[in-house]
Amino acid sequence: MENVPWRWEEDGYTVTRSTAWSGPGCHEGCGVLLYTKDGKLMKVEGDHEHPFNQGRLCPRCLALPDTIYHPDRLKYPIKRVGERGEGKWERISWDEAYDTIEKRYKEISEKYGPWSIVGLRGTGRDLMWQQGRLLYAIGTPNEVGTLSGNSCWAPRAASYHATTGAFMVADCSQYFADRYDNPNWKVPECIVIWGTNPVISNPDWFLGSWIVECMKRGSKLIVIDSRLTWLAARADIWLQVRPGTNGALALGLLDVIIREELYDKEFVEKWTFGFDKLSERVAEHPVKKMAEITWIPEEKLAAAARMYAKSKPSAIQVGVSVDMEKTGVYTVHCIAALASITGNMEVPGGNVIALPPYGVKQPGVGGWGYHDLPEGTRKHTIGHNIYPFLATGLPTASPDVLLEQMHTEDPYPIRGAWIQGTNTLPCMATDPKQWYEGFKKMDFVAAVDLYITPTIMAFADIVLPAATYPEKNSVRACLYNLSSTNKAIDNVGECKSDLQINLELGKRFNRKFWPWDAEEDVLDELLKPAGMTFKELQQRGPTYPGIEYKRYEKGMLRPDGQSGFNTPTGKVELFSTFLHHLGHSPLPYFEEPTRGPVTTPELYKEYPLILITGVRTIFFHSEHRQIRHLREIHPEPVVEIHPDTAKELGVNDGDWVWIENHKDRIRQKAKLTPIVHPKMISADYGWWFPEKPGPEPSLFGFWDVNSSRLIDMGLVGETGFGADIKCTLCKIYKVKEGEM
Amino acid sequence: MTRYGLLINYEFCTGCHSCEVACKQEHNIPVGKWGIKLSEIGPWQISKNKWQLSYIPVPTDLCTLCKSRTKKGKLPACVHNCNAAVMKYGPVEELAKEMAGNSRMVLFAPK
Ligand code: SF4
Numbered sequence A: 001m002e003n004v005p006w007r008w009e010e011d012g013y014t015v016t017r018s019t020a021w022s023g024p025g026c027h028e029g030c031g032v033l034l035y036t037k038d039g040k041l042m043k044v045e046g047d048h049e050h051p052f053n054q055g056r057l058c059p060r061c062l063a064l065p066d067t068i069y070h071p072d073r074l075k076y077p078i079k080r081v082g083e084r085g086e087g088k089w090e091r092i093s094w095d096e097a098y099d100t101i102e103k104r105y106k107e108i109s110e111k112y113g114p115w116s117i118v119g120l121r122g123t124g125r126d127l128m129w130q131q132g133r134l135l136y137a138i139g140t141p142n143e144v145g146t147l148s149g150n151s152c153w154a155p156r157a158a159s160y161h162a163t164t165g166a167f168m169v170a171d172c173s174q175y176f177a178d179r180y181d182n183p184n185w186k187v188p189e190c191i192v193i194w195g196t197n198p199v200i201s202n203p204d205w206f207l208g209s210w211i212v213e214c215m216k217r218g219s220k221l222i223v224i225d226s227r228l229t230w231l232a233a234r235a236d237i238w239l240q241v242r243p244g245t246n247g248a249l250a251l252g253l254l255d256v257i258i259r260e261e262l263y264d265k266e267f268v269e270k271w272t273f274g275f276d277k278l279s280e281r282v283a284e285h286p287v288k289k290m291a292e293i294t295w296i297p298e299e300k301l302a303a304a305a306r307m308y309a310k311s312k313p314s315a316i317q318v319g320v321s322v323d324m325e326k327t328g329v330y331t332v333h334c335i336a337a338l339a340s341i342t343g344n345m346e347v348p349g350g351n352v353i354a355l356p357p358y359g360v361k362q363p364g365v366g367g368w369g370y371h372d373l374p375e376g377t378r379k380h381t382i383g384h385n386i387y388p389f390l391a392t393g394l395p396t397a398s399p400d401v402l403l404e405q406m407h408t409e410d411p412y413p414i415r416g417a418w419i420q421g422t423n424t425l426p427c428m429a430t431d432p433k434q435w436y437e438g439f440k441k442m443d444f445v446a447a448v449d450l451y452i453t454p455t456i457m458a459f460a461d462i463v464l465p466a467a468t469y470p471e472k473n474s475v476r477a478c479l480y481n482l483s484s485t486n487k488a489i490d491n492v493g494e495c496k497s498d499l500q501i502n503l504e505l506g507k508r509f510n511r512k513f514w515p516w517d518a519e520e521d522v523l524d525e526l527l528k529p530a531g532m533t534f535k536e537l538q539q540r541g542p543t544y545p546g547i548e549y550k551r552y553e554k555g556m557l558r559p560d561g562q563s564g565f566n567t568p569t570g571k572v573e574l575f576s577t578f579l580h581h582l583g584h585s586p587l588p589y590f591e592e593p594t595r596g597p598v599t600t601p602e603l604y605k606e607y608p609l610i611l612i613t614g615v616r617t618i619f620f621h622s623e624h625r626q627i628r629h630l631r632e633i634h635p636e637p638v639v640e641i642h643p644d645t646a647k648e649l650g651v652n653d654g655d656w657v658w659i660e661n662h663k664d665r666i667r668q669k670a671k672l673t674p675i676v677h678p679k680m681i682s683a684d685y686g687w688w689f690p691e692k693p694g695p696e697p698s699l700f701g702f703w704d705v706n707s708s709r710l711i712d713m714g715l716v717g718e719t720g721f722g723a724d725i726k727c728t729l730c731k732i733y734k735v736k737e738g739e740m
Numbered sequence B: 001m002t003r004y005g006l007l008i009n010y011e012f013c014t015g016c017h018s019c020e021v022a023c024k025q026e027h028n029i030p031v032g033k034w035g036i037k038l039s040e041i042g043p044w045q046i047s048k049n050k051w052q053l054s055y056i057p058v059p060t061d062l063c064t065l066c067k068s069r070t071k072k073g074k075l076p077a078c079v080h081n082c083n084a085a086v087m088k089y090g091p092v093e094e095l096a097k098e099m100a101g102n103s104r105m106v107l108f109a110p111k
């Protein structure tokens, strides 16, 4: 609600209304009430007046005081005094830290060119929107994450761009400040939840509690997930898809809907391009065959297609699982087609195009200022010469090409790194051993974080302490609203916000990118499209633009104000002219995973289980392993195994097991559960043990349990987006005594 | 004296653990002890397309029903922050009435 006070006194506490945004926490922007005494955070409560979360909070934000005041928290800038990885650090001043970083990056720039410095990004935290800008000031276009194929969010974003013109989300009333009561909104009759478990992970600007509220109001669910999640257990139809075959599933759904003419003919006629060509392509993928591929009974797959198409309205919410297949871009292409041809696009309770609120952009990947870089600099963006879709789609580098280049040094060496808000080694890095070798070659590495992580221990020369969200002012433009993060406490030690660090450092390199004097000036600049300053937003509180439906009829989706979608033809491109011009398949298709029962039957004999990783738990990625009340809930890395499979292998619940494949071997603790298919296992990810020794070779014990060691880099789709990650092969066997 | 209690609609409890952590933070309850503890019922298969998987948070003897909060007109910490808004605090007679028309409800009257 607008115009609510943002600070008051209550019962001996000062209460500050604020907006959560990692670190720590997650990608979202929940409303929180920060209870403080003498500049210290005492407790956190959900803000019932923030329409986004309506008072609900996750354990992560509730445990926030423990994250802020943990004894391991980084308090001062430090420099490495021993060898890299020895864990010997010395406190230094901010001036010395900045002087060193400036000097070392400038040396590298002179010797090899500024592009030989890369900036490592993690996931969408309150820094991604400005991190690129610091790198551009340094003179490098290379902002990058170490996840093969940029296989999180980016494939979805890119594919929607090429079909519907912009990102799309399920409409659970989140655009309205009065939420479920808004008279223009409709409860979805059916919601498809695809490759995501939002009640636990709250991913991609979408809260799981919205689904629960829709369920309370009668929404039926179709859940597409290789694991039986809580949502799947409550679904009308649960499709237990074979990992790596979401693309076949999507084509199968389309086949039923097109063949049985369950689509909205008027919308197809008026607002889509290439329906006939799509139909021909889909006809080559009959549901019978797709059902076989996905290990789903044909009747079930067909029933889901009918239920989705016949319910009005129907919404689809898609998660990261579809990104983690090499033809994931084309799975998303099918999903965009499903929402469009069934007439669920831009209708209340269907799927809506997501545009930045009031035009305020906080890109989750690089970008702010990328096009102000000279052409001569931009051309060095790693992988853009190989992947034209990446070059036109997102101002970020290709991790797969970067890794190769780190080893070959062709066309130029990589010599410096800026690691901000990412504990890449045990978490985002696919095949971390290779990244480890690559980063060990750096001349200089600076990092910013809340804690000393395995990544910092292994690579960093200088480490800067970052502020958590109660220690800073900021802005959250979370698709549906604008909301301010309000500083509520004294900073721990000398920590600074990422924005302050990027501003102070950025100015030393290039004032053109960082002309401002203070953080608030940057926030004011960011808010300019909304015609508001930070102080005004702070006074107003969460501010909602609302949404009009069928914006394509009203000229509200295209920058030129014409009616239609923001694509070259102005229609939803079922045949993507954009992809066609780039030389990619303009129509969806599916390819079997690089390794799997069909592609590599010999290997499958040796490694008869499909391995998935990346399931979110109580933690946010690699965060929170030192937070007592969270760790207590999930104390060790577990691998989920079907009881029948475990029985055959003589594995009991709680046994440590080796998980081995063609690449490597790790161990985790067995959890026997029927929620996974007997032919697959699901291994934890992102683990490290803050209580174990930090210095090499231990690195907080992360290597032993790191499931990304079993996954290859480079199994990327033709567009450069999406890679075979959640679908490799493995076998398991018990860890013997003495092997731990 | 009116007895108060907690009504849980476990049709929609997602098992997110927020009630546990909210309670621990509010009352400074150490590792290994709980004011309210989540139980998982399932998962097992009931029939071809039906599964048993429910979560129910159970208040322990450490639960004070957040007296210090409720006497000031605030909700108990677990209720206030529940991620699925499935917890209700009130006089047990009133809560029992709410149970009547609903399934998958459980009412606790802690000590
Ligand atoms: S979704 Fe959970 S962790 Fe993320 S901001 Fe909201 S309460 Fe915090």
Ligand code: SF4
Binding pocket: B022, B023, B024, B026, B027, B035, B036, B059, B060, B062, B063, B064, B065, B066, B076, B077, B078, B079
């Ligand atoms: S009512 Fe208060 S004391 Fe009882 S479980 Fe909830 S938070 Fe804990």
Ligand code: SF4
Binding pocket: B012, B013, B014, B015, B016, B017, B018, B019, B020, B038, B055, B057, B081, B082, B083, B084, B085, B086, B087
């Ligand atoms: S907070 Fe609510 S939804 Fe979460 S576990 Fe507790 S009762 Fe269930």
